[in-house]
Amino acid sequence: MRSAQTVAEHPEPARGRLHRLNLVTLLPLLTATGVLIVAMDSRTWWHAVVLGLGVAAALVAFVRWAAGDISRVALPCLAVAAPVWPLGALLMESGTAFFGITVVGTHVIPQLRRRRVAAAVGLSGFVAAVGVAKLLTAAGYESGDLIRYLIVPVGVTAAATGLMFPNKRFYDVVADLEESRERxxxxxxxxxxxxxxxxxxxxxxxxxxxxxxxxxxxxxxxxxxxxxxxxxxxxxxxxxxxxxxxxxxxxYAQRRLNLSAELENAKNLFEAVGIRVHVDRRAGLDSHAGELLGQVLRETTTNILRHAQAQQVWITLSESGITVINDGAPDTPLPELHGLATLRERVADNGGELTVEQKDERFLTAATFPDLRPDAAPDPRKADR
The missing domain is CATH 1.20.5.1930 (Single alpha-helices involved in coiled-coils or other helix-helix interfaces)
Structure with missing residues (x-):
């Protein structure tokens, strides 16, 4: 049996798309916050260097987290970001120098395989200890210093760390769903x-x-x-x-097939893997055309199941042929389709036409017999839902 040919390369997994969305939406915000911290709290050039190192470590950690490999930079980023907070608080009078260690820590800790809660408590304890040290070493402090060096840093760090745990769980659930879909x-x-x-x-x-x-x-x-x-x-x-x-x-997928049986089989296969199927059967076809269209439907079904990340499939049967559209196709050059190419020749030999198109993240396969009906096949997106 011919193996199904690739109709669309694997699109980016959902987990990767979510990470990329976070990167696009949050990286500018983190960058702007870091620049603002350096600009507001720097009084000398070395203040700017120290605070800048903390911001840089935070941005590197976030970018690598978005790429899914933060473990590669976890230790270097922690080593750079950790000293910035005590230096900033004790020597530079900066109440925002905890930014770097908070961002790095909250992205590293949920990725740990064990003792994540202890690490989260340790991170908050480190931030708190620096704040207490600042208050104890100060000649005199006001209530505003308590808020600036202790309450706000510890509160922000604890809240950010706490939010990252359900975030990690959410990504794990997405990964499990993707694995289940693949199975x-x-x-x-x-x-x-x-x-x-x-x-x-x-x-x-x-x-x-x-x-x-x-x-x-x-x-x-x-x-x-x-x-x-x-x-x-x-x-x-x-x-x-x-x-x-x-x-x-x-x-070679040339054996006589029953179109109705193939349609029902395709619908069952798609639904079994969680793909929504919209079928619009507007007319019957003669037996010979039905056999060819059954072959086209079988080949297309196998391709979608093996090579696409489809969420929905639209199947339209008209008097002139069949049209199958699936979503989840990436915006990449169309690959060579050996299986459908063989069927295209057979359809052409019988007075029909097989069309394959990829556009706007959709993949279309349409087989028509113009002699049966002159007008074009209808848009399957108008199918009954």
Whole structure:
């Protein structure tokens, strides 16, 4: 059997898209906050350098977290960001120098495999200890200093760390759903292979059984009825030749198919992996056209299951043909489609046309027979929901 050809390369996983969304939306905010901290709290050039290092560590940690590999920079970023807070608070009179260690810590801690709660408590304790040290070493402080160096830094750090734990859990759930979807898609493909094996067994199993009986009969007739034995052998030869033809047709998706059965099978396969299916069956087709369209639908179904991250599929049957559209296709160059190319030739030989298009994150496969109906196939997005 021909393996399904790629109709669309794997689009970016949902977890990756979420990380990228966070990067696009939050990185400018973090950058602006860091620049503002450096501008407001720096009184000398070395103040700007120290605070800038903390901001840089925070931005690097956030960018690598968005890329999904913060573990590579966790220790360097912590080593750079951690001293900035005590230096800023004790020597530079900066109440915002905790920015770097808070951003780095809140993104690193949820990624730890164990003792995450202890690490979160330790981070808040470190921020608090620096604040207390600042208050104790100051010649005199007002209530505003308590808020600036202790309450605000500890509160922001604890709140940010607490919010990152459900955020991490959310990403884990998304990852589990993606893995489940992949397993369901593979299972659907396995079911399709089992169905192919069943078809192959139907073709060859029956033939081999009949051949065995006829050869046994021919052996018995060799001495008593040569003419009858020759006739049996001729039938065996014809039966084997017909089986070879049917096997080739099955291997190249050219065996006669029932369009209604293929439509129901495709709908069941898509729904099994959580893909919404919209079917609009507006007219029937003649049997020969239906066989070709069934082959197109089977090939398209297999491609979507194996190579797309579709959420919805629209299938439209009209008097002139079939149109299948799926979403989840990336905006990349169209790959070579060997399986559909073979079907395109067969459809063309029978007066039809097979169209394949990729646009606006949608992939379209349409097979039409203009002689059956002159107007174009309808838009499947108007299908019944």
């Amino acid at each position: 369901e898609a593979e299972l659907a493909v396995v079911r399709e292979r089992v169905r192919f094996a069943s078809d192959l067994h139907d073709i060859q199993g029956h033939t081999l059984h009949v051949v065995k009986l006829k050869i046994a009969l021919a052996q018995k007739l060799l001495r008593s009825d040569i003419g009858r034995a020759e006739e049996e052998l001729r039938e065996v030869h014809a039966l084997v030749a017909d089986t070879i033809t049917q096997t080739k047709e099955l291997a």
